[in-house]
Amino acid sequence: MTSPNPPRPNLSALGWLLAVPALLGALITLVLPTVQTLWLSFQSGGVMRESAYAGTANYADLLGDGAFWRALGFTLSLTLLPLLVAVVVAPLLALALDRAGAWPRRAGRVVLSLAVVTFSPVAVAGAWTRGLSPESSGLAALAQGLREPGTAPWTLRLIVAAGTFGIVCALAVLAYLPALRGGSAVPATLAVAALVLLATVATGVQTFSIGMVLTRGGPQHTTETLAGLQYDYAFRMARFGPGAAVAALSGVILGVLGVVATLVAALSRLRITLTPRLKPAQGAPELKGGPVPDDPFETPGGPVPHGEAAPYGGAQAPQGVPAFHGSPAAPGGAYGAGIGSPAAPGGAYGAAVGRRAAGTGWVAAGVVALLIFAAAWVLLSWPWIDGVLATPSAPASTLRTHVNTWVPALAGALVSVGVAYLAALGIGGLRPLGRGSEWLLLAFAPWLFVGPGPLGVANWQNARNLGLIDSFPALVPPLLVSVPALLVLTLLCKGLSERSGGDFFGGVLLPSLPMAGILAGAVTLVNAHDLSWPLLVAQQADVHTTPVSQVTRLGSFAGGTPDIGAATPLLVVAVALAALVAAQLLYLDRLAVTTNGSPVRTDAA
Numbered sequence: 227m228t229s230p231n232p233p234r235p236n237l238s239a240l241g242w243l244l245a246v247p248a249l250l251g252a253l254i255t256l257v258l259p260t261v262q263t264l265w266l267s268f269q270s271g272g273v274m275r276e277s278a279y280a281g282t283a284n285y286a287d288l289l290g291d292g293a294f295w296r297a298l299g300f301t302l303s304l305t306l307l308p309l310l311v312a313v314v315v316a317p318l319l320a321l322a323l324d325r326a327g328a329w330p331r332r333a334g335r336v337v338l339s340l341a342v343v344t345f346s347p348v349a350v351a352g353a354w355t356r357g358l359s360p361e362s363s364g365l366a367a368l369a370q371g372l373r374e375p376g377t378a379p380w381t382l383r384l385i386v387a388a389g390t391f392g393i394v395c396a397l398a399v400l401a402y403l404p405a406l407r408g409g410s411a412v413p414a415t416l417a418v419a420a421l422v423l424l425a426t427v428a429t430g431v432q433t434f435s436i437g438m439v440l441t442r443g444g445p446q447h448t449t450e451t452l453a454g455l456q457y458d459y460a461f462r463m464a465r466f467g468p469g470a471a472v473a474a475l476s477g478v479i480l481g482v483l484g485v486v487a488t489l490v491a492a493l494s495r496l497r498i499t500l501t502p503r504l505k506p507a508q509g510a511p512e513l514k515g516g517p518v519p520d521d522p523f524e525t526p527g528g529p530v531p532h533g534e535a536a537p538y539g540g541a542q543a544p545q546g547v548p549a550f551h552g553s554p555a556a557p558g559g560a561y562g563a564g565i566g567s568p569a570a571p572g573g574a575y576g577a578a579v580g581r582r583a584a585g586t587g588w589v590a591a592g593v594v595a596l597l598i599f600a601a602a603w604v605l606l607s608w609p610w611i612d613g614v615l616a617t618p619s620a621p622a623s624t625l626r627t628h629v630n631t632w633v634p635a636l637a638g639a640l641v642s643v644g645v646a647y648l649a650a651l652g653i654g655g656l657r658p659l660g661r662g663s664e665w666l667l668l669a670f671a672p673w674l675f676v677g678p679g680p681l682g683v684a685n686w687q688n689a690r691n692l693g694l695i696d697s698f699p700a701l702v703p704p705l706l707v708s709v710p711a712l713l714v715l716t717l718l719c720k721g722l723s724e725r726s727g728g729d730f731f732g733g734v735l736l737p738s739l740p741m742a743g744i745l746a747g748a749v750t751l752v753n754a755h756d757l758s759w760p761l762l763v764a765q766q767a768d769v770h771t772t773p774v775s776q777v778t779r780l781g782s783f784a785g786g787t788p789d790i791g792a793a794t795p796l797l798v799v800a801v802a803l804a805a806l807v808a809a810q811l812l813y814l815d816r817l818a819v820t821t822n823g824s825p826v827r828t829d830a831a
Contacts, residue, residue, distance in 0.1 A: 237656045237730070238656065238657070238658040238659075239658075240652065240656055241651075241652035241653065241655070241656030241657065241658035241663075242652065242658050243652065244648045244649060244651050244652030244653075244656070245648075245649045245652040245653055245658075245666070247645045247648055247649065247707075248645050248646060248648065248649030248670070248707045248712060249649075249669070250706075251642075251645050251705075251706030251707035252669070252670055252673065252706075252707050252709075254706060255704055255705050255706045255707070256670075256673045256676070256681075256705075256707070256709075259681040259684040259685055259688070259704075260477065260672075260673075260681065260684075262684035262687070262688075263470050263473050263474055263477065263680070263681060263683060263684045264470075264474055266466050266467060266469075266470035266683060266684065266687070267284055267285070267467060267470040267471040267473070267474045268280060268281060268282070268284065268467070269284075269466065269467045269470075270283070270284070270465075270467050271465075271466070271467065277466070277467075280467055284467045284468050284470075284471040285471050285475075287468065288468060288471050288472065288475070293447065293450065293455065294455065294472070294475075296447070296450065297447075297450045297451055297452050297454070297455045298452060300379060300448075300449060300450065300451060301430065301431055301433060301451045301452045301453075302427075302430065302431070303379075303383060304382070304383055304386050304430050304433055304451070305426060305427050305429075305430030305431075306383070307383060307384075307386070307387035308386070308387060308390055308391075308394045308426055308430065309423065309426050309427070311387075311391055311394045311395050311398070312394050312395070312398040312422050312423065312426045313398075313419055313422065313423055313426075315395055315599075316394075316395050316398030316399045316402060316422070317398075317402050317415065317419065318595070319334075319395065319399050319595050319596070319599055320398075320399045320402035320403050320406060321402075321406065322588075322591050322592045322594075322595035322596075323399070323403065323592050323595065323596065324403060324406040324407075325588040325591070325592065326588050326589045326591060326592020326593065327588070327589055327592070330589060330592035330593055330596065331403070331592070331815070332810070332811055332815060333596065334399070334592070334596045335400070335403075335807070335810035335811065335814070335815060336807050336810065336811075337596060337599070337600055338395075338396035338399055338400060338810075339396075339803060339806040339807050339810055340803060341392035341393055341395070341396040341603060342393060342396050342397065342751075342806065343751065343794075343799055343802040343803045343806055344392075344794050344799060345390075345392065345393040345755075346755045346773070346793035346794055347389075347390075347435035347436050347755060347757070348435050348439060348755065348757055348772075348773040348776050348777060348793060349610060349613075349614075349776065349790050349791070349792070349793040349794060350389040350390075350436065350607075350609075350610050351385075351389070351435060351436040351438075351439035351440050352439055352613065352776055352780055352788045352790050353366070353609045353610040353612070353613035353614075353788075353790045354366060354368075354369045354385050354389070354440060354609050355369065355439065355440065355780060355788065356369075356609065356612075356613055356616075356787070356788070357369030357370060357609060358370060358372065358373070364608065364609075365388070365605070365606075365608055365609055366608075366609040366612070368381060368384060368385065369381065369385065369440070372385075372440060372441055372445075372449075373445065374445065375445045375446045375448045378441060378444070378445055378448050378449050379448050379449055382436075382437065382440065382441060382449045385436070385440065386433070386436055388606040388607075389436065389606070389607070389610070391602065391603060391606045391607075392603040392606070392607055394426065395599065395603070398422050398426075400810075400814070401418050401421070401422055402415060402418055402419075402422075403815075403817075404418075404498065404814075404817040404818050404819040405417070405418040405819040407501060407817070407818035407819070408818055408819060408820040408821070410820070410821070410822075413494065413821045413822065414496070414819045414820055414821045417490055417491070417494040417496055417819075417821055418819060420487075420490045421487050421490060421491070424483045424486060424487045424490075424675070425487070425675065427483060428480055428483045428484070428674075428675030429675070431452060431476060431479055431480060431483075432452075432453055432476070432480070432675075432677050432679045432680070433451050433453060434451065434453035434454065434457070434679055434757065434758050435756075435757040435758070435773070437449055437450075437451050437453075437454055438454065438457075438757065438777065439777060439780060442454070443455070443458065452472060452475075452476050453476070453679045453758065455472050456469050456472040456473050456476065456679065456680075456682070456683070457469075457682075457758075459472060460473075460682075460683045460686075461686075461762065466683055466687070469683050470683045470684070473679070473680045473681070473682065473683055473684075474680075476679070476680045477672075477676065477680040477681075480672075480673075480675045480676050480680060481671075481672035481673070481676075483674075483675055484671045484672050484673060484674030484675050484676070484709075485668070485671045485672060485674075487671070487674055487675070487713075488667050488668055488670075488671035488674060488713070489668075489671075491664065491667070491713065491717065492664050492665055492667070492668075494821045494822065495821055495822045496717055496819065496820075496821055497717055497718075497720050497721035497724065497819070497820055497821075498714070498717045498718040498720075498721045498817055498818070498819050499718070499721030499722060499724075499725060499817070499818055499820070500722070500737055500813075500816045500817060500818070501816050501817075501818045502816070610790065613787075613788070613790030613791075614790050614791040614794070616787050616790070617787060618787050618788060618789035618790070618791075618792075619787045619788075620779065620789065621789050621792065622772065622775045622776045622779050622788070622789035622792040623772045623775060623789065623792040623793075623795070626768065627770055627771065627772050627775050627792075628772065628795065630698065630701055630764070630769055630770060630771045630772075631754050631771040631772045631773075632750070632754055632798070634698070634699075634701035634702040634703070634753070634771075635703075635750050635751075635753035635754035636750045636753075637702050638702045638703035638705065638749070638750075638753050639708075639746045639747070639749035639750040639753055640746055641706060642703070642705050642706060642707055642708035642711070642749060643708050643711045643742060643745050643746040643749055644742070644746070645706055645707045645708075646707050646708045646709070646711040646712035646715060646745075647711070647715055647738075647742040649707070649712055649716070650711075650712055650715030650716040650718070650719045650738070651715075651719055651734065651735065651738070653666050653667070653716050653719070654715065654716035654717065654718065654719030654720035654723060655719035655720075655722070655723045655730060655734040655735070655738070656723075656730065657720075657723060663720075664716060664717070664720060667712070667713060667716060670707075670709045670712060670713075671709075673709050674709045674710060674713060675710075676709075677756075677758070678703060678704070678705070678756060678758050678759040679758045681704075682758060682759065682762060685704045685759070685762075686762045686763065688704075689704070689762075689763055694763065695763050695765070696763070696764065696765050696766045696769055697763075697769065698769060700763040700764070700769075701760055701763065701764060701769065701771060703753050703756070703759060704759070708745070708749055711742075711745045711746075711749065714741070714745065715738060715741060715742060715745065717819075718738050718741055718817075719734055719738050721820070722734045722737050722738055740809070740813045741813070743809075744806075744809050744813070744814070747802070747805060747806070751802065754771075754772075754793075755773060755793060756773065757773040757774065757777065760773065760774045761773075761774055761777070772792050772793050773793060775792070776788070776789065776792055776793060
């Protein structure tokens with residue numbers, strides 16, 4: 227008898243081949259700069275004097291000096307309030323939007339998209355500098371507390387929390403919503419919550435822009451961050467050894483966080499997939515009764531496994547076993563596809579789970595929650611909004627500045643995400659090691675959360691040796707592979723592969739391509755708003771990016787109005803917002819995050 231599912235060809239060799247560019251990119255732009263940073267941390271000297279081997283003296287001085295521990299403590303304290311937003315506020319908002327149904331959830335995605343595309347850390351910090359004026363009033367006047375050593379730390383913590391509320395909550399909610407689509411939402415949500423927590427802490431460890439603009443570590447070093455301390459040692463005092471030592475210690479923290487995050491994803495068997503919107507079959511009744519069980523074979527006696535492990539292997543249920551809408555025992559069901567059948571969107575690793583329309587109470591709760599978020603976001607962002615609406619005393623950007631900002635940012639994103647996508651197709655889509663293929667991500671895990679800061683000393687030295695300082699090519703971020711994009715795309719390709727039935731092109735490549743484009747756009751925004759790398763390599767005005775130009779003008783600011791809106795020009799915001807809203811409604815709203823092969827939920831269109 228011929229099997230209905232022909233054996234899948236062994237494409238493990240192609241999987242390894244697709245991963246090669248990412249491995250080489252990681253070796254060149256992650257591993258070697260890390261080794262170089264470690265070597266520099268054992269050196270004395272710098273730009274102004276010849277380097278000499280100093281052993282562990284730099285580390286002994288740092289760890290024995292209160293400045294490092296004070297900077298570490300203050301840096302970690304900056305993450306406390308954003309963490310509350312990420313792991314308490316965001317899950318509640320995501321739950322309310324998810325339970326409210328399609329249109330409140332989609333409206334929420336539009337509002338959250340606006341919070342994402344308008345965020346610029348330098349612009350936010352520049353807006354708060356207006357509160358340092360004696361005649362300032364309202365929320366911005368809080369910035370006057372930055373003048374005194376006793377009040378500056380808590381003032382900066384509050385400003386960071388207020389300025390990042392919208393972006394932190396938006397990104398966290400967008401991460402939680404797919405987890406809530408799983409048939410077993412609790413394990414997926416807990417796994418996502420762990421990743422969100424780790425990412426928030428890792429981002430806080432690398433905080434640089436807001437502190438650089440508002441306090442530069444003062445007064446009296448009370449607001450010094452790890453990134454600021456590294457910058458002071460390496461580039462203000464021209465002492466590469468201590469600066470590299472701070473970078474190495476920061477890298478250890480980030481490496482541990484990255485490894486833990488990768489282990490969470492691998493051990494929970496995290497996967498991302500797409501759930502088609504199923505329209506009721508012609509003449510089929512609406513689901514107006516109780517919720518459809520998470521498993522079509524579930525009986526009052528308790529749950530049973532999903533997918534291939536389900537009773538009867540997804541075949542017709544024997545007589546006497548109850549059939550539900552959309553189950554194998556009711557071919558076509560209410561939604562035109564049997565759960566667990568070849569046509570079902572659950573495939574081999576879980577059935578698609580239907581869900582009735584939201585009740586009036588949940589719709590009201592979702593709308594109210596969204597309005598509360600929008601009101602809080604506008605209130606906390608008012609210093610930035612007021613700054614954008616104000617007429618600047620002098621523009622901080624020209625056409626050349628915008629070209630310096632966006633062209634290298636886009637080029638870097640296309641390369642780093644493109645290389646990551648190839649590796650994700652190989653690791654997640656072709657599975658060269660079978661079910662354990664995602665463990666290959668551990669090779670990249672130490673750099674999952676590493677931004678340009680911890681590798682900045684080594685990369686600046688390399689750019690200087692190549693004669694690239696103050697040149698346009700130097701503005702391209704020195705990164706050939708985006709490890710966060712690699713993780714997300716691998717989990718997506720993994721989920722798609724398990725349901726593709728061996729169709730790599732139509733089942734994995736094409737459905738994952740939009741996500742690669744979305745991530746390339748996200749990395750472009752991150753690159754364009756970054757301050758740490760362009761500040762190191764762009765000293766001359768003709769190669770300034772917008773954030774560098776803003777910081778330069780704010781540093782020489784005397785009585786005028788800073789150009790807050792330069793980092794978020796209307797055209798860029800409009801294009802980015804239109805693209806992100808389209809992606810949210812047409813693609814991201816269909817994502818589902820599951821763990822351990824749990825089913826996914828499909829909503830009627």
